[in-house]
Amino acid sequence: MSEIVKITKVSGSAVPIRGNDIDTDRIIPARYLKEVTFARMGDYPFFDERYDGSGKKKDHPFNDPEYKGAAVLFVNKNFGCGSSREHAPQSLFRFGIKVIVGESFAAIFAGNCTMMGLPAVTVGAKEIEELIKSVEENPGTEYSVDLESMTLSYGNRKIAIALPETYRIALTMGSWDSTALLRANLEQVKKTAAKLPYMSGFSS
Amino acid sequence: MAGRTLYDKIWESHSVGILPTGQTQLFIGLHLIHEITTAPAFDMLRENGLDVAFRDRTFATVDHIVPTDLRQRPFLDKEAEDLTQALERNVEQFGVEFFGLDSMNQGIVHVIGPQLGLTQPGMTLACGDSHTSTHGAFGTLAFGIGTSQVRDVLATQTLAMDKLKVRRINIDGALGIGVYAKDVILNIIRRLGVSGGKGFAYEYGGAVIDRMNMEERMTVCNMSIEGGALVGYVNPDQTTFDYLKGRPHVPSGAAFDRAVNYWKSVASDGDAKFDDVVSYQGKDIEPTVTWGINPGQSVGISERMPKPEEFSDPEGAKKAYEHMGWQPGAPMLGTPINVAFIGSCTNGRLADLRAAAKIAKGRKVNSAVRALVVPGSAQVKKLAEQEGLHEIFTEAGFQWREAGCSMCLAMNPDKLNGREISASSSNRNFIGRQGSPQGRTLLMSPAMVAAAALNGKVVDVREYE
Numbered sequence: 001m002s003e004i005v006k007i008t009k010v011s012g013s014a015v016p017i018r019g020n021d022i023d024t025d026r027i028i029p030a031r032y033l034k035e036v037t038f039a040r041m042g043d044y045p046f047f048d049e050r051y052d053g054s055g056k057k058k059d060h061p062f063n064d065p066e067y068k069g070a071a072v073l074f075v076n077k078n079f080g081c082g083s084s085r086e087h088a089p090q091s092l093f094r095f096g097i098k099v100i101v102g103e104s105f106a107a108i109f110a111g112n113c114t115m116m117g118l119p120a121v122t123v124g125a126k127e128i129e130e131l132i133k134s135v136e137e138n139p140g141t142e143y144s145v146d147l148e149s150m151t152l153s154y155g156n157r158k159i160a161i162a163l164p165e166t167y168r169i170a171l172t173m174g175s176w177d178s179t180a181l182l183r184a185n186l187e188q189v190k191k192t193a194a195k196l197p198y199m200s201g202f203s204s
Numbered sequence: 205m206a207g208r209t210l211y212d213k214i215w216e217s218h219s220v221g222i223l224p225t226g227q228t229q230l231f232i233g234l235h236l237i238h239e240i241t242t243a244p245a246f247d248m249l250r251e252n253g254l255d256v257a258f259r260d261r262t263f264a265t266v267d268h269i270v271p272t273d274l275r276q277r278p279f280l281d282k283e284a285e286d287l288t289q290a291l292e293r294n295v296e297q298f299g300v301e302f303f304g305l306d307s308m309n310q311g312i313v314h315v316i317g318p319q320l321g322l323t324q325p326g327m328t329l330a331c332g333d334s335h336t337s338t339h340g341a342f343g344t345l346a347f348g349i350g351t352s353q354v355r356d357v358l359a360t361q362t363l364a365m366d367k368l369k370v371r372r373i374n375i376d377g378a379l380g381i382g383v384y385a386k387d388v389i390l391n392i393i394r395r396l397g398v399s400g401g402k403g404f405a406y407e408y409g410g411a412v413i414d415r416m417n418m419e420e421r422m423t424v425c426n427m428s429i430e431g432g433a434l435v436g437y438v439n440p441d442q443t444t445f446d447y448l449k450g451r452p453h454v455p456s457g458a459a460f461d462r463a464v465n466y467w468k469s470v471a472s473d474g475d476a477k478f479d480d481v482v483s484y485q486g487k488d489i490e491p492t493v494t495w496g497i498n499p500g501q502s503v504g505i506s507e508r509m510p511k512p513e514e515f516s517d518p519e520g521a522k523k524a525y526e527h528m529g530w531q532p533g534a535p536m537l538g539t540p541i542n543v544a545f546i547g548s549c550t551n552g553r554l555a556d557l558r559a560a561a562k563i564a565k566g567r568k569v570n571s572a573v574r575a576l577v578v579p580g581s582a583q584v585k586k587l588a589e590q591e592g593l594h595e596i597f598t599e600a601g602f603q604w605r606e607a608g609c610s611m612c613l614a615m616n617p618d619k620l621n622g623r624e625i626s627a628s629s630s631n632r633n634f635i636g637r638q639g640s641p642q643g644r645t646l647l648m649s650p651a652m653v654a655a656a657a658l659n660g661k662v663v664d665v666r667e668y669e
């Protein structure tokens with residue numbers, strides 16, 4: 001809705017979160033959904049896995065100084081399952097994550113990411129293991145995700161990435177914030193609505 | 205030409221056009237909103253000087269954070285009070301009909317939509333909550349959406365969407381005594397996996413689904429998202445029409461007949477082509493309980509907990525055992541519980557409370573168990589009280605509460621403490637879901653929760669039926 005921001009290339013160091021089926025309750029506990037804005041969400045990703053009951057830091061990649069400043073998040077399968085809370089990708093984004101690379105993503109989560117301008121791209125199981133190992137062995141490695149060539153590069157490696165084509169177009173043409181696109185057709189929306197019998201209470 | 209599915213028909217009639225991204229712009233017939241996922245969406249409207257495009261098709265309630273015991277304002281929890289006030293200001297400013305705490309229509313958003321007859325067959329529906337798939341029980345295409353999408357629906361009454369494939373899931377034959385809709389959907393998720401529905405809409409059918417009442421169908425559709433499917437639905441039939449007739453937002457007289465004709469026309473054709481079909485036998489489904497940390501990790505009550513090696517993802521199973529503290533191979537039967545929760549958009553309707561009350565009647569909750577019954581809506585509470593269900597529950601030792609989401613996600617004061625184990629009629633057994641990072645959740649039917657509450661441990665409800 002605001003200015004058009006085309007997202008074609010995202011680069012930076014990476015942080016890995018291992019495990020399949022990591023749900024959005026784990027990414028952000030529900031108590032933080034009581035806040036009226038997303039402003040402070042960056043303080044909360046994986047909160048209960050990063051801090052114990054007394055607020056003491058636990059062992060977690062998001063607490064690890066070696067991964068500090070990471071813009072790329074590596075995850076496994078069905079990441080972001082469960083609740084539709086956009087607070088989950090908001091918390092990752094505001095923490096500093098600018099692209100997520102995983103084996104697969106839950107449907108609502110992937111849609112939420114795209115609409116915020118946070119690409120959630122997929123690679124194969126073998127490739128994600130390679131990537132996670134590469135960053136575990138060499139934290140600080142620079143990774144670059146290119147949505148035009150649809151590749152992820154690091155060192156002299158280049159890996160093919162995937163993203164639904166509609167999401168790729170939305171991100172690269174800068175229309176991931178879809179309200180303007182949708183509003184352009186308001187007259188047509190009214191025409192479609194008028195043809196639906198329930199819109200007039202089945203009056204005819 | 206092959207017949208079309210309900211999904212195809214509604215998709216086509218609600219398509220506004222194709223967007224430059226290649227996505228379809230889909231008209232949304234009904235938008236339900238609540239306090240949790242909307243405040244930033246309204247802020248975005250204000251920042252951009254936009255209005256609610258179809259306010260007549262937008263309805264609001266408050267459900268997620270409401271206390272279910274002391275409801276006087278201001279709430280003791282200041283954050284809950286602030287968020288509720290934000291919604292109250294937004295619905296006032298934008299002119300959206302609101303079922304607030306003092307309304308007889310207040311309740312969990314997925315309970316009140318059907319109850320008011322707002323949810324109807326052949327409609328698209330969206331709500332900023334993943335359990336919006338509940339409304340699919342009516343033959344509605346119902347989408348759980350995020351906050352940016354809530355903004356889009358508010359501003360345009362449309363969504364940018366990609367078309368899904370359709371998987372038909374048949375439950376044939378009949379269910380045994382003591383086996384409920386909850387057991388059916390837990391079994392479907394166990395067999396197809398928590399991500400097996402990715403990219404699909406689930407169409408539920410077969411003799412077992414055909415015989416279900418609307419409340420049971422809602423329980424099945426509710427948990428579609430737990431199987432990874434964004435949408436789940438049942439084709440509308442006479443059961444659907446009978447449920448809707450006479451409800452406040454359903455037309456009457458000749459208009460009702462016209463509505464029924466339309467509703468019949470949207471059902472999948474007899475020769476509809478599906479992208480996938482799976483079939484299960486009702487007789488193979490037992491009362492089912494989750495042992496792990498996602499809704500796919502469940503067993504029949506007579507089974508033992510599985511070994512991690514039996515899974516395609518043994519590490520995931522090990523993580524579940526590590527959190528839950530059980531041993532692979534242990535029996536599910538006899539697992540101790542500390543808390544019993546009956547409620548939620550999955551199982552907080554009148555039929556659910558009746559099933560639980562039937563077990564609780566004339567018996568006592570185990571003295572070590574904290575047991576709560578939280579009706580899904582103010583209306584459900586009232587109807588249950590007219591039948592005397594509240595007396596059955598309170599005499600047995602259950603707490604009888606006001607309507608809300610409550611301990612399903614513990615955004616209000618109803619929470620697990622420490623390592624407590626909850627027998628819960630809700631939909632998610634994720635780590636920390638019920639308010640304690642160390643807490644543990646066993647998902648099961650409301651009747652199974654009631655039986656567990658009486659015994660202080662997981663038992664087979666069929667012994668009571």
